[in-house]
Amino acid sequence: MIPKRLSPKRRRIRRGENRRKKSVRNLTNILPKSLVSPQAFLRRVV
DSSP: OHHHHHHHHHHHHHHHHHHHHHHHHHHHHHSOTTTSOHHHHHHHHO
């Protein structure tokens, strides 16, 4: 019964990580590549 109780918590954490990754990808896609390099932008986010 314990693993079943822990499973929803793990799912919530994974979903949170996925949302963060998607948000960063969307921002990088919206910003012009010529003005802001992906590496510099990722450094600012992290």
